[in-house]
Amino acid sequence: MFGHKMRPGANWKLIFQTICMAFLSPGGSVGKHSGTPLASQTGEAGDVPCRAFLLAFGHQVVDEALARRVRAAQIGAIARLTPFSILANVASAIAATPVFLQFVPTSYVVAWLIAIGGFLAYTTHQWFGATRAPIETASRRSLSRAVRHATILSALWSLLPLAAFALGDSTGIWIASAVTTAMICGGAFTLATVPQAAFRWVAILYLSSLVALTLHSSASTWPLFFLLTSYTVVVIGSVASTGWLFASHFVAEAELDERGELIALLMNEFEEKDSxxxxxxxxxxxxxxxxxxxxxxxxxxxxxxxxxxxxxxxxxxxxxxxxxxxxxxxxxxxxxxxxxxxxxxxxxxxxxxxxxxxxxxxxxxxxxxxxxxxxxxxxxxxxxxSALVTHLAEHDSLTGIGNRSWFLRRAEMLLERQKQAGRSTLTLFLIDLDNFKVVNDTSGHPAGDELLKQVASRFAELGKGGTALARFGGDEFAVLGQFVSEEAAGAFAQELIRAARKPFRIGLRDFAVGATIGFARFRDKRDAIDDLLRKADIALYKAKEGGRGRALAFECEMEREVRERRELEADLREAFEAGGLNVDFQPIVDARSGRVISSEVLVRWLHPTRGEIPPATFIPIAEHAGLIQPLGSWILRKACAAAAQCPELESVAVNLSAVQFMDPNLVDQILSVLAETGFPPERLVLEITEAIFTRDFRSAADKLEKLRDLGIQIALDDFGTGYSSLSYLRQFKFDKIKIDESFVAEIGERSDSLAIISAIIALAHNLGLEVTAEGVERQFQVDALRTLGCDTMQGYYFGKPDANPMKIVRIRKEDWDGRAPSTAPRKSASLKSAS
Structure with a gap:
């Protein structure tokens, strides 16, 4: 804040003396009692943090005008909290009185109440007087009155633990402990802007509590003594920090005013001299x-x-x-x-x-x-x-390397030279740091800023003046250089990745991030710098898509894929708006009875020229295009409305994508759909995958809890294909798990598939979960799954999906039992549901 930091290691003696003086003699001079001049203790007269710390405790380390302003602000902060403090005191007195009347003479309790009430009435009167006009300045006597006020009121409250531990029963002791603890914390933080008053308040209540514990001495009181002391130390530290920060604002403001006056004086003097x-x-x-x-x-x-x-x-x-x-x-x-x-x-x-x-x-x-x-x-x-202004306009203020505008101008100049010379060595790299958000989230933005500086330094060292390096914003960097071949450019990209992988030391911690790179070389004379940027960005996107921590060179095929993806995105928008998407229901049968008891919702897209496009292709496009939220709501509404007309179905399952699940309004949207369609929440099953936990663990857990509280069932889809499914089963309460079709398809082909399926079923049943097997297409698969104890099954073996759920519930066991293997298609995986 001020260009300085309050270093406890360097100023521990001053801090300790100041805090001790606040207990023993509030407002007394540290230098006077220690025999050491104040200036020598604070280092320099202009040591802003030290002066702010001493000023918070009422020491005269600044001019009187500023000191009076600070005192007024300290007292004003307490005054703003006075009504709440009075209410808290009244509530505490009301709560404590009935209990203490059981073992303390009535006359004593009445006298105590009169004292408390009278003092609170006096405080209220003083507060009304202070609110009539704003407090702009205050003397040291005002702080002394605040200390006296805290002393008297805390002394009255200190009688509670003494009476409870000396005369009371367990209920009285419990009430007194709760009230005293609340008073220590609440009063200290209310008075935090005047640390002397806060410390006097804490000291009296702490000492009275110690005496009370001594009166009731037993083996069980030692933990109470330890906890009381620990919390008191924490409160004292918090109060000291709060008071220091409060005063720091005024000291910094005064310092800025002084600097402004000095600059104005120097400017006037400069203007008077003829240059x-x-x-x-x-x-x-x-x-x-x-x-x-x-x-x-x-x-x-x-x-x-x-x-x-x-x-x-x-x-x-x-x-x-x-x-x-x-x-x-x-x-x-x-x-x-x-x-x-x-x-x-x-x-x-x-x-x-x-x-x-x-x-x-x-x-x-x-x-x-x-x-x-x-x-x-x-x-x-x-x-x-002027040179400084130009530098700031062309360079990133955090890392000192070039910014986007400087980089683009430099790139245009180098590209023009390449065209004139007939060369094609210019290569543009786009770099995206991996896991950078984790550093910001776990250690704060200062740590993230320091990491960016170190990354820029490493990248600049690799370039050694032969490349142009810039930061485009956030954790994105760009490099421009000349390389004789794509192999040489790729080798340089790998050097950048290795540099980003090395741990970064920030403070006392090491951070590991990484980098993903896409690069493009100048090959077409018609290309402008925007074309190189676009191609490098496409390569970067493909590199991220295939797994982070690698470098990828642009290829013409990538651009064709991007173009097709954009065409599909446009077609998907049009299909969604024109009603070109359909919802089908795939039967889920009971493995024992063969009865259709549930259904999974499938979304279908029949493209007019491309034919049927599987959800695995268009759902990621919908997520990237921002269509997944309205598309998911539409699917859920259609599914619930249709299933509500088919009471024979015990439940209907709808998939939620990870992006859709992260919507903060997801629970409200589901409630709205259920209310609109009249579909009972107990009949709705939401299928999710492990991907939701990798995005926001805490938010995902909260949403799952809210959904289950509504009666909605939760199924973990594609079980067995992730790397941490077991840990999620331990931490979250699911109702069902679905065995991925890849294991079912290998029944009869690989012996270990049966072993895995058997283990999954046993694990689920031990946890009280229902098991559904996906992708069942053969009779021997049905027989094997029945033998292993699978609860429900779904797949083309039991019938084709239909837009009308009434039709699928008519499927009976005799319709498919003993069916020949050739009657079920082998490629049902392409029709897997998603939403």
């Missing part, structure tokens, strides 16, 4: 009549300047920009013409200075040229400021 000077030259160009200002600006003696020309001064700085100006100055003086705003570079005592020159030729009475007379101005600072 320009006149100069003259004779007909040969030699300087003459040199002023004192000229001497100071040039860093040379008068004799040296009289022996030089302005051109000689311009030659003194060996820089490319200076050389350009020298040629212009020589041309204008050779023609004896007037000139202005010619900027030359001059070496002044080893420092590069920049002068702006303006002059007009001088002629004598006969009209002969006799020299120049002009004005020079030192514009070094403005030039540096």
């Amino acid at each position: 320009d000077w006149t100069w003259e030259a004779d007909s040969k160009g030699n300087l003459r009549n040199v002023s004192e200002r000229f001497l100071h600006a040039s860093g040379r003696t008068r004799l040296e300047l009289h022996a030089m020309r302005m051109i000689d001064l311009a030659y003194s700085l060996d820089e490319a920009d200076a050389r350009t100006a020298v040629a212009e100055l020589e041309m204008m003086t050779g023609r004896q013409e007037a000139f202005r705003d010619i900027v030359i570079g001059v070496d002044v005592n080893g420092e590069a200075r920049w002068w702006s020159l303006a002059a007009r030729p001088v002629f004598d009475e006969q009209g002969a040229f006799s020299g120049y007379r002009g004005v020079a101005s030192d514009i070094t600072e403005s030039r540096r400021a």
Whole structure:
């Protein structure tokens, strides 16, 4: 916040003394009691964090005007919480009184209540008086009154634990402990902006609690003593931190005001001084009549300047920009013409200075040229400021490397050179960091910013000045370089990936991320930089699609796939809006009776030219295009409306995609559909996959809990194909699991498939879950699954899906029992449901 940090290790003595003084003598001077001057303890007078910490505790470390403002703000913060504090005290007194009347004399309780009530009434009166006009300044006496107020009220409340532990029963002790704990925490945080008052409050209640524990001493009181002490230390630390942060705002604001005044003063002083000077030259160009200002600006003696020309001064700085100006100055003086705003570079005592020159030729009475007379101005600072502004406009403020606009300008320039030279070595890389969001989520944005800096440093080191590196935003980087072949470019991309894989040390932790890269080479002379960017982006997308942590070069086939994908996306939008999608119901039969008891909803898309497109193809497109939410709601509504007309079906199963499940309004949308269609939630089964847990574990768990509370059943689909299904079965309550069809298809082909299916069924039954086998297409598969104890089965063996659920429930066991294997198609996997 201030460019400084409060370092407890470096200032522990000052912090400890200040906190101790707040307990013993609120408002007393640390330096006075320690014998060490305050300035020496805080390091420098301008040590903002230390001054803010001391100011929070009422020490006079700033001017009186600022101190009075801070005190007023501290007291005002307490005043804003006073009504709530009064209500809390009244509620606590009401709760404690009936209990304590059982073992404390009534007269004592009444006296205590009168004292509490009277003090709260006085506090209320004071609060009303303070609200009439805002508190703008406050004296140290105001803080002392706050400390006294906290002392008196905490002393009254300290009687509770003493009376309870000395005279009361277990109920009284419990009530007193609860009230005292609440008072310690609530009062401390209410008074946190005035740490002295908060500490006095905590100290009295803590000491009274210790005495009470001593009166009721037993083996069971030691844990209470430990907990009481631990919580008190935490409260003290929190109060100290809160008070410091509160005062830091005012100290920082005052420091900024002081800096603003200083800058204004310096600017005024600068404007009063003339930064320009006149100069003259004779007909040969030699300087003459040199002023004192000229001497100071040039860093040379008068004799040296009289022996030089302005051109000689311009030659003194060996820089490319200076050389350009020298040629212009020589041309204008050779023609004896007037000139202005010619900027030359001059070496002044080893420092590069920049002068702006303006002059007009001088002629004598006969009209002969006799020299120049002009004005020079030192514009070094403005030039540096301009260069800084240009740098900031072209570079990323966090990492210091180029930004997107600079990169694109640089790329256009290099691409133009490539076209003129007839070369094709230019290669553009797009880099996306992997797992960067995890760093931000677990360690905060400062850690993420530091990681980006280190990544940029590693990438820049690999380029070694031969490549252009930029940050496009977030965790995206771009590199532009020249490579003799695609293999060389690929090798460089692998170096970038290896650099990103190495752990990054941030603070005391190591972070492992990684990078995925797509790159494209300049091959077509018609390509512009936007074309290279588009191709590299396509390659990056394909690299992510195939698995992160790798590099992929652009190929023409990728562009065709992207074009087809975009065409499919447009067709899908049109089909959805025009009602070109259909919903079918696939029967799920009871393995024992053969009766159709449930159905899974299948979404079908019959494309007018491409034919039937499986959900595995168009559902990812819908997710990427943002269509999955309306499409999923439509499927659910259609399924519930149709199933509501078919009471013979015990349930209907609808798949939810991972993207759809992450919608924060998912539960409300499902409730709306159920209410609209009149479909009972107990008959709805939602099928999900493990992918939902990898996106947002906590959110997924909350939604599953809410859905199950509504009576909706949850099925874990494609069980056995993920890497952590067992852990999810332990952590979440499912109703069903579905064995993936890949295991069912291998029955009779691989012996281990039966073993896996048997283990899954046994595991599910031990957990009280129902098991459904998908993709059943053969009689021997039915027999094997029955033998292994599978509960329900689905597949083309039991009949084709139908848009009318009434038709599928008419399928009976005799319709398919003993059916020949050839009657069931082998490629039912292409029709697997998704939504």
